[in-house]
Amino acid sequence: xxxxxxxxxxxxxxxxxxxxxxxxxxxxxxxxxxxxxxxxxxxxxxxxxxxxxxxxxxxxxxxxxxxxxxxxxxxxxxxxxxxxxxxxxxxxxxxxxxxxxxxxxxxxxxxxxxxxxxxxxxxxxxxxxxxxxxxxxxxxxxxxxxxxxxx
Amino acid sequence: xxxxxxxxxxxxxxxxxxxxxxxxxxxxxxxxxxxxxxxxxxxxxxxxxxxxxxxxxxxxxxxxxxxxxxxxxxxxxxxxxxxxxxxxxxxxxxxxxxxxxxxxxxxxxxxxxxxxxxxxxxxxxxxxxxxxxxxxxxxxxxxxxxxxxxx
DNA sequence: CTGACTCCGTTCGAAATTCAAACTAAGGCT
DNA sequence: AGCCTTAGTTTGAATTTCGAACGGAGTCAG
Numbered sequence: 001x002x003x004x005x006x007x008x009x010x011x012x013x014x015x016x017x018x019x020x021x022x023x024x025x026x027x028x029x030x031x032x033x034x035x036x037x038x039x040x041x042x043x044x045x046x047x048x049x050x051x052x053x054x055x056x057x058x059x060x061x062x063x064x065x066x067x068x069x070x071x072x073x074x075x076x077x078x079x080x081x082x083x084x085x086x087x088x089x090x091x092x093x094x095x096x097x098x099x100x101x102x103x104x105x106x107x108x109x110x111x112x113x114x115x116x117x118x119x120x121x122x123x124x125x126x127x128x129x130x131x132x133x134x135x136x137x138x139x140x141x142x143x144x145x146x147x148x149x150x151x
Numbered sequence: 152x153x154x155x156x157x158x159x160x161x162x163x164x165x166x167x168x169x170x171x172x173x174x175x176x177x178x179x180x181x182x183x184x185x186x187x188x189x190x191x192x193x194x195x196x197x198x199x200x201x202x203x204x205x206x207x208x209x210x211x212x213x214x215x216x217x218x219x220x221x222x223x224x225x226x227x228x229x230x231x232x233x234x235x236x237x238x239x240x241x242x243x244x245x246x247x248x249x250x251x252x253x254x255x256x257x258x259x260x261x262x263x264x265x266x267x268x269x270x271x272x273x274x275x276x277x278x279x280x281x282x283x284x285x286x287x288x289x290x291x292x293x294x295x296x297x298x299x300x301x302x
Numbered sequence: 303c304t305g306a307c308t309c310c311g312t313t314c315g316a317a318a319t320t321c322a323a324a325c326t327a328a329g330g331c332t
Numbered sequence: 333a334g335c336c337t338t339a340g341t342t343t344g345a346a347t348t349t350c351g352a353a354c355g356g357a358g359t360c361a362g
Binding site: 001006011012013014016017018020023030046047089091092093094096097104110111113115118119122125127129133134136137142143145146149150 | 236
């Protein structure tokens with residue numbers, strides 16, 4: 001399988017990974033959720049080649065994850081903001097952060113702390129069942145084919 | 152920044168992405184959670200170069216996400232199984248699947264359906280606050296530096 | 303005991319990606 | 333006029349990734 005065929009697979013992982021499953025793309029999205037919006041800022045934070053940043057931002061914009069918005073005229077300058085589709089990636093980013101916190105944090109604890117505004121507590125993300133509300137672990141899940149699985 | 156420097160960043164995303172933030176790695180992990188364990192099976196399902204599969208499996212094994220276990224002698228053959236650290240990635244995979252289901256499922260619905268054994272219902276993963284149990288969205292979260300953020 | 307088959311990799315050269323550094327562009331400031 | 337800012341694009345060399353062929357360790361059939 002080649003990379004561009006991934007998006008055509010009848011698998012939601014494959015389709016998602018085709019859009020965001022890239023090292024630098026995930027780092028860009030992290031920064032987006034931290035409020036970074038400008039090309040220059042992405043470059044400074046990541047320290048990678050401008051061409052890569054331009055390419056990834058364009059890809060995310062084409063996919064509707066980010067949108068480009070003018071923040072000034074004379075000269076026109078744009079910033080990149082998460083769309084609703086992009087905001088939907090929040091659980092993905094939080095899940096990745098949490099895995100890193102669990103397994104790679106040093107003795108000082110995690111690099112970033114997340115506070116839930118609604119309850120005011122520092123928290124970690126927990127994955128629950130949409131139906132019963134209980135926490136779901138890998139062993140609790142049974143997978144079967146859905147109608148969307150056209151092979 | 153180069154790729155190998157990512158793991159050294161004081162950022163849980165960077166550290167996680169250094170391990171699993173790769174297209175084929177994520178696809179391999181999907182298959183692991185679906186019960187695939189043998190080299191041959193990974194190859195057939197992904198249809199990619201054996202060298203890539205060998206490389207990614209080795210990397211995941213070195214990182215303690217998978218472990219290699221003999222399932223027969225004469226000749227010795229190994230299968231790859233998720234460790235506890237690997238099982239901890241379940242929320243990450245589920246979050247990615249769910250995003251794909253939301254935005255890329257066709258009119259027939261998602262390719263795979265997940266059932267929660269405990270309650271017997273088909274479900275989607277929901278991300279809740281560990282403290283108050285309420286659903287968390289991107290706008291509900293406030294981020295601040297933790298002690299682990301050594302810059 | 304020879305040859306075919308299974309499963310799990312490794313090796314190799316070609317193709318694609320990534321990189322840093324230079325270049326473009328459009329306007330502002332002094 | 334000359335330099336600064338922000339946001340890219342271009343370029344050619346270095347690095348990765350890929351597919352296809354090869355290797356190895358053992359089984360099985362004749």
